[in-house]
Amino acid sequence: MLIEKPHVGKLARPVYFVAGGMTDFRKRHEMKAEELILQATRMAVLENHLKVDGVAKFKKRVSFGVYGQFADHFSDQLLFAAKAHDYLGWEPIGNIEIKTGGATGGSAIVAAVMAVASGLHDVVFVAGCEIMDEVSTRQGNNYIAHAACKDFEWRHSRSYTNYYNLMATDYMKLQKDRGFSKELLRTALSRVSVKNHHYAKFNPFAQAPADYSEEEVANSMPVTEPLRILDCCLMSVGAAVCIIASEEAAYQLTETPILIDGVGAGSDTLRTGDRLPRPVLLLPHENEEMYKNFTNWPGFTSFLATRYAAYVAYHMAGIQNPLEDFDLAETHDAFTISALQSYEDLGFRQYGMGHDFILSGDACFGGKLPENLSGGLIGCMHSVGATGIMQVIEIGWQLQNKWNHFHADPAIWARFGKEKPADFRSLQVPNAKRGVAVSHAGTGSHVTVHTLRRP
Amino acid sequence: MKKGVITTNPLRIRIPRTVEHVHNYGKISRYFRELAQHRVLATSCVNPKCLRPKTYLPPRADCPECWEPMEWKLVGSDGTKGKIATFSVVHYPGAGYEEDIKRVGSKLPSIIVYVEFPGADTKIMSRLENCDPKNVFIGMEVEARFWKNTAIRQRATHTCLDLYFVPA
Numbered sequence: 001m002l003i004e005k006p007h008v009g010k011l012a013r014p015v016y017f018v019a020g021g022m023t024d025f026r027k028r029h030e031m032k033a034e035e036l037i038l039q040a041t042r043m044a045v046l047e048n049h050l051k052v053d054g055v056a057k058f059k060k061r062v063s064f065g066v067y068g069q070f071a072d073h074f075s076d077q078l079l080f081a082a083k084a085h086d087y088l089g090w091e092p093i094g095n096i097e098i099k100t101g102g103a104t105g106g107s108a109i110v111a112a113v114m115a116v117a118s119g120l121h122d123v124v125f126v127a128g129c130e131i132m133d134e135v136s137t138r139q140g141n142n143y144i145a146h147a148a149c150k151d152f153e154w155r156h157s158r159s160y161t162n163y164y165n166l167m168a169t170d171y172m173k174l175q176k177d178r179g180f181s182k183e184l185l186r187t188a189l190s191r192v193s194v195k196n197h198h199y200a201k202f203n204p205f206a207q208a209p210a211d212y213s214e215e216e217v218a219n220s221m222p223v224t225e226p227l228r229i230l231d232c233c234l235m236s237v238g239a240a241v242c243i244i245a246s247e248e249a250a251y252q253l254t255e256t257p258i259l260i261d262g263v264g265a266g267s268d269t270l271r272t273g274d275r276l277p278r279p280v281l282l283l284p285h286e287n288e289e290m291y292k293n294f295t296n297w298p299g300f301t302s303f304l305a306t307r308y309a310a311y312v313a314y315h316m317a318g319i320q321n322p323l324e325d326f327d328l329a330e331t332h333d334a335f336t337i338s339a340l341q342s343y344e345d346l347g348f349r350q351y352g353m354g355h356d357f358i359l360s361g362d363a364c365f366g367g368k369l370p371e372n373l374s375g376g377l378i379g380c381m382h383s384v385g386a387t388g389i390m391q392v393i394e395i396g397w398q399l400q401n402k403w404n405h406f407h408a409d410p411a412i413w414a415r416f417g418k419e420k421p422a423d424f425r426s427l428q429v430p431n432a433k434r435g436v437a438v439s440h441a442g443t444g445s446h447v448t449v450h451t452l453r454r455p
Numbered sequence: 456m457k458k459g460v461i462t463t464n465p466l467r468i469r470i471p472r473t474v475e476h477v478h479n480y481g482k483i484s485r486y487f488r489e490l491a492q493h494r495v496l497a498t499s500c501v502n503p504k505c506l507r508p509k510t511y512l513p514p515r516a517d518c519p520e521c522w523e524p525m526e527w528k529l530v531g532s533d534g535t536k537g538k539i540a541t542f543s544v545v546h547y548p549g550a551g552y553e554e555d556i557k558r559v560g561s562k563l564p565s566i567i568v569y570v571e572f573p574g575a576d577t578k579i580m581s582r583l584e585n586c587d588p589k590n591v592f593i594g595m596e597v598e599a600r601f602w603k604n605t606a607i608r609q610r611a612t613h614t615c616l617d618l619y620f621v622p623a
């Protein structure tokens with residue numbers, strides 16, 4: 001157990017998001033991992049108006065690759081990085097494969113940022129993918145639960161929904177004790193799902209576009225009570241790729257580089273029950289008075305790792321108040337409950353008021369801090385190794401003012417065998433300047449927070 | 456369609472698999488051996504220089520704070536009372552769970568609990584039996600039970616399933 005003041009680092013030189021590309025995300029894909037990555041890479045390199053002419057010239061600029069795949073169990077392919085790397089003809093440049101559970105994608109970006117900031121590389125290629133369709137959903141849940149403690153917790157359900165649900169029960173109790181009704185909280189949970197499925201309707205890459213009612217979410221199949229199937233994220237197949245570069249290289253490659261000005265990574269014990277009480281780690285806009293009665297933080301209700309990563313990233317980027325300073329956010333809505341918890345850990349609301357972020361409309365398009373306009377993990381995808389990369393791309397595209405380019409063009413919908421919906425509307429946040437992306441593993445064992453800014 | 460072929464385009468084939476792992480409990484082996492004797496052992500840091508000496512259940516052999524080996528400490532046996540810190544009712548578990556709990560005479564839905572055990576600073580995940588899911592609540596008093604009972608031919612599984620709880 002380490003605290004008290006987190007180490008806030010400094011990038012030795014500025015690092016930029018240059019371009020991103022993705023495949024569509026589905027329950028089952030026709031392509032293999034390396035084929036998906038190649039498709040996503042083509043989009044990143046050939047459809048982002050890069051100032052290099054063609055694949056061969058672009059490839060000359062890249063000197064390192066970072067790959068994200070959460071579980072070798074799923075793809076049944078160890079050293080997946082080697083297969084993807086040589087499929088794209090990157091040899092002999094070096095590469096590494098990153099594995100931090102649900103935060104794999106975010107951690108892959110952390111590694112790329114470190115490689116560029118250190119001066120070791122000028123242009124780094126980042127790719128993530130997860131092949132989750134080789135086994136049944138039940139077996140998939142069992143595999144994912146292998147990311148819980150094998151000795152003491154995996155056998156108790158073999159389901160991460162359950163591990164989150166244990167947190168949900170305590171969160172609901174705590175909120176009830178604070179005077180918030182069960183119905184209010186249920187409505188907040190349902191609204192997260194309704195919102196994210198709804199935004200997925202405007203995302204050609206998304207797996208689960210839908211217009212559900214709050215009642216449909218609340219009455220969907222119970223998985224582990226109170227969490228229902230529509231409170232849970234998707235199991236997806238698909239790939240996401242982005243290009244990270246130094247300032248000089250970024251401006252040579254694109255007219256619209258986006259600065260990655262904050263990078264935070266936090267952790268907590270793998271077993272939720274091992275977490276011992278500690279003082280609340282305060283964000284720049286908070287004070288001790290707000291939490292003077294908190295004796296059991298983080299307990300089962302909060303994610304220390306998220307708070308720690310946010311603290312570091314916000315301090316690096318000079319974020320004074322996340323709700324005011326960011327124009328949009330992509331958070332890790334593995335479950336509706338973890339979305340509410342994360343709103344608090346990220347400081348979008350103070351502890352105990354997470355539900356208000358969604359119920360007030362702040363989290364919606366047109367609100368103060370539109371969140372998961374991609375549809376998030378509930379509406380768009382959770383192809384684990386790709387998830388954190390998808391989030392950074394969605395923020396990057398918004399800040400580059402490219403959201404319409406990648407979402408509104410009927411040709412992109414057609415490419416994925418879909419029809420652009422008749423009631424389509426643009427979710428490009430007008431004049432978006434700053435965004436934040438949060439990648440999250442376990443019940444908060446690893447969390448990364450990246451802040452992005454239009455320079 | 457040929458046996459083992461799921462679809463032809465793309466061609467997707469079945470790869471059956473049965474694997475046995477030999478799992479090593481390492482320095483916490485004693486915990487699982489003692490469970491079979493109806494004893495719950497935690498580990499405690501006794502290093503006087505430790506900045507945060509705690510008692511861990513689930514046990515860890517070495518203190519995460521000072522990295523010194525910890526000492527075993529008996530914290531429970533048949534009927535030891537603990538409190539439910541939080542719970543979850545499982546209807547749809549991961550593959551293999553139902554077969555696994557059948558070995559200890561249990562079935563779905565399962566009530567999975569985190570229990571505050573007297574004397575331990577951390578909480579342990581377990582299963583609550585003999586309780587209607589509607590009646591479980593945070594703060595509920597529960598009693599430790601152990602699966603192994605040679606008189607009625609119950610054999611220890613040497614897994615965390617050997618310990619469970621019932622309403623007190």
Ligand SMILES: [Zn+2]
Nearest residue numbers: 500505518521
């Ligand atoms: Zn110690």
